[in-house]
Amino acid sequence: MKRVASVAVLPKIDQHVHATVVEVTTRLKDQPGALLPVLHAIQDALGYVPEDAVPLIAREMNLSRADVHGVISFYHFFRTQPSGNRVIYLCRAESCQALGAVALEKHVKARLGVDYHQTTADGAYTLEPVYCLGNCACSPALMVDEELHGRVTAERFDAWLESQTTATSTESK
Amino acid sequence: MSVTVYVPRDASALSLGAEAVAEAIAREARTRKAEVSVVRNGSRGLYWLEPMVEVQTAEGRVAYGPVQADDVPGLFEAGLLEGGTHALSLGLTEQIAWLKNQQRLTFARIGIIDPRSLDDYLAHDGYRGLEAALKMKPADIVKVVTESGLRGRGGAAFPTGIKWKTCHDAEADLKYIVCNADEGDSGTYADRMIMEGDPFVLIEGMTIAGLAVGATVGYIYLRAEYPHARDALHAAIAMAEAEGYLGDDVRASGKAFHLEVRMAAGAYICGEETSLLESLEGKRGQVRFKPPLPAIEGLFGKPTVINNVVTLACVPIILDKGAKHYKDFGMGRSRGTLPIQLAGNLKRPGLVERAFGLTLRELIEDYGGGTASGRPVRAVQVGGPLGAYVPASRLDTPIDYEAFIEIGGMLGHGGVVVFDDTVDMAEQARYAMEFCAIESCGKCTPCRIGSVRGVEVIQRMVAGNAAERERNEVLLRDLCQTMLHGSLCALGGMAPFPVISALDHFPEDFSRAVEKTGA
Known part of the structure; x- marks a missing residue:
């Protein structure tokens, strides 16, 4: 099929973002139903899907900007802002509720000083709610990036958080 | 001679420190110059004992648990490698009553084999179902599955054979097998355990489905929250391709079947089959x-x-042992076994695979050992966030699709979440509506708007006086009827189940505010 040249001028974006989008779309766009794999790959590479990259993604995928924006905004997993260094996914679902997830949620928010979808002032952590991590036999659960934690209590969360701070400060020395 | 020690790589076991335990065992073995090979198996499903370490001895596998990394030197001191006695000893794994009193068909290999070894899978009856299927006509494979009485284990319980026959009879140049691995219901983890602990059984089930209906391409739509399952599947698919179990010419049969994992992106609704297809597109x-x-x-x-992961994982054993073998388990129209997932406030949560027909009470009291908090059971939610709350007085309900429909609920994917008497059921009802509002796809009005209004009405009920409460209860029940009958899919159509059951069985929780002010 002959491609219709896009009449809209693409907004200027960061060169690294541009290169990443082009690399990912070139690699994946020909597989059937490629948009989700493309968005995953962009988020894996950049940590988020920058909003100003949407026109470029749309052009490369031969979709409308509305299509791409619609998909990004539909799925909880895709973010359009950079996250903190690590993302904490805290489970809010029933099994965890049955073992004190509501109290844990309050504690974690207070301890980090953020609400859901926010990043701590030092940029270390972003807090996200999640509805089930499949760790329901070891509730309450949370996941840090891809590292799963079970039977989390306020004390165990604090201990984990402190171990991370110690680890980073040793590294920086 | 090298001793084999098993330390699970199951995500839940890892969440409790299994990685550190495996490292500690390797370290300790090096220090003692003992020859040990550590196998990273799936979980046996006895989650209160995870991380559970097993040692192969002449008498069989001996278990220890729950083991933490600091316990390892002591375990070696006590003669771990010979199955020696220690405070954490559990005896022979096969003799643990909780495990012994199960009927594991779908979970036969999980926790036993190394999920990253095709040879181990083959040594434990793997790919025998495919072998049988390759000798059969497609229509006969469909017939065996129909005769087994297998129904969709994802929640809707639709007869699998009928679904396959419809697809078999459809004429097309290309057909697909899609595995729904978007296990989003709270309290369920059977799909995850299969993908992590026995990924080849899912691949085999999908390959057989492909042969049966004439499909050549398969997709596993996997939730983004399951990175460990993703890694296990990628490894298994690569091995199956290398050994000719997947590809252009499956086992030199001349038939092609290609399989790919596609990652979801955190939308609960994508567990609904048509929404899943949109997402895959x-x-x-x-x-x-x-x-x-x-x-x-x-x-x-x-x-x-x-089909759901568990459904597809049931297929190989049905083809291997025959429809009758599978059908002889179960009761009424619910045939075979169901992997039930015990979760929430329980002393002994975990995976129980049994024939249909045992009761909730047996599950919660005999297997689960009552609540972890030691307080009385007040409510049990069966079937995920859209399942009804069953009161303690109805625990004698049998695990059977029809029996659950009768009590205004559903068995769903077999998740059982237990709450003790500290639970606030008005809050649980409000949460059910809130969840529906967050996860609604927005296509139909009863679900998109109804769930938002539901949250508001419940908040008014709880905050208001007796008259306000009564007025709003009428409104809430009416709203629930609209959602039940007017929604396009099960999300809006079943979100009222937890709400109505909470209202019916726990009305006192909705008038706490009234009691507190003494009105």
């Missing part, structure tokens, strides 16, 4: 109207079989 996961059925017009408009 790279779109917003919005529910489609039915008909056309996916078996006739599914992925990219082609005939598609969509």
Whole structure:
């Protein structure tokens, strides 16, 4: 099929973002139903899907900007802002509720000083709610990036958080 | 001689420190110059004992648990490698009553084999179902599955054989097998355990489905929250391809079957089959109207079989041992076994695979050992966030699809979440509506708007006086009826189940505010 040249001028974006989008779309766009794999790959590479990259993604995928924006905004997993260094996914679902997830949620928010979808002032952590991590036999659960934690209590969360701070400060020395 | 020690790589076991335990065992063995080979198996499903370490001895596998990394030197001191006695000893794994009193068909290999070894899978009856299927006509494979009485284990309990026959009979140049691995219901983890602990059984089940209906391409739509399952599947698919179990010419049969894992992106609604198809096509996961059925017009408009992980994992044993063997388990129209997942406030949570027909009470008291908090059981939610709350007085309900419909609920994917008497049921009802509001795809009004109004009405009930409460209860019940009958799919159509059951069985929780002010 002959491609219709896009009449809209693409907004200027960061060169690294541009290169990443082009690399990912070139690699994946020909597989059937490629948009989700493309968005995953962009988020894996950049940590988020920058909003100003949407026109470029749309052009490369031969979709409308509305299509791409619609998909990004539909799925909880895709973010359009950079996250903190690590993302904490805290489970809010029933099994965890049955073992004190509501109290844990309050504690974690207070301890980090953020609400859901926010990043701590030092940029270390972003807090996200999640509805089930499949760790329901070891509730309450949370996941840090891809590292799963079970039977989390306020004390165990604090201990984990402190171990991370110690680890980073040793590294920086 | 080298001793084999098993330390699970199951995500839940890892969440409790299994990685550190495996490292500690390797370290300790090096220090003691003992020859040890550590196998990273799946979980046996005895989660209160995880991380559970097993040692192969002449008498069989001996278990220890729950083991933490600091326990390892002591375990070696006590003669771990010979199955020696220690405070954490559990005896022979096969003799643990909790495990012994199960009927593991689908979970036969999980926790036993090394999920990263095709040889181990083959040594434990793996690929025997495919071998049988390759000698059969496609229509006969469909017939065996129909005769086994297997029904969709994802929640809807639709007869699998009928779905396959519809797809088999559809004419097309291309057909698909899609595995729904978007296990989003709270309290369920059977799909995850299968993918992590025995990924080849899912691959085999999908390959057989492909042969049966004439599909050559398969997709596993996997939730983004399951990175460990993703890694296990990628490894298993690569091995199956290398050994000719997947590809252009499956086991030199001349038939092709290609398999790919596609990652979801955190939308609960994508567990609904038509929404899942939209998502696989790279779109917003919005529910489609039915008909056309996916078996006739599914992925990219082609005939598609969509089945849940457990359903597909049941297929190999049915083809291997025959329809009758499977059908002889179970009761009424619920045939075979169901992997039940015990979760929430329980002393002994875990995976119980049994024939249909045992009661909730047996599960919660005999297997579960009562609540972890030691307080009385007040409510049990069966079937995920859209399942009804069963009061303690109804625990004698048998695990059977029809019996659960009778009590105004559903068995769903077999998740059982237990709450003790500190639970606030008005809050649980409000949460059910809130969850529906967050996860609604937005296509139909009863679900999109109804759930938001539901949250507001419940808040008014709880905050108001007696008259306000009564007025709002009428409104809430009416709203629930609209959602039940007017929603396009099960999300809006079942979100009222937890709400109505909470209202019916726990009305006192909705008037706490009234009591407190003494009105």
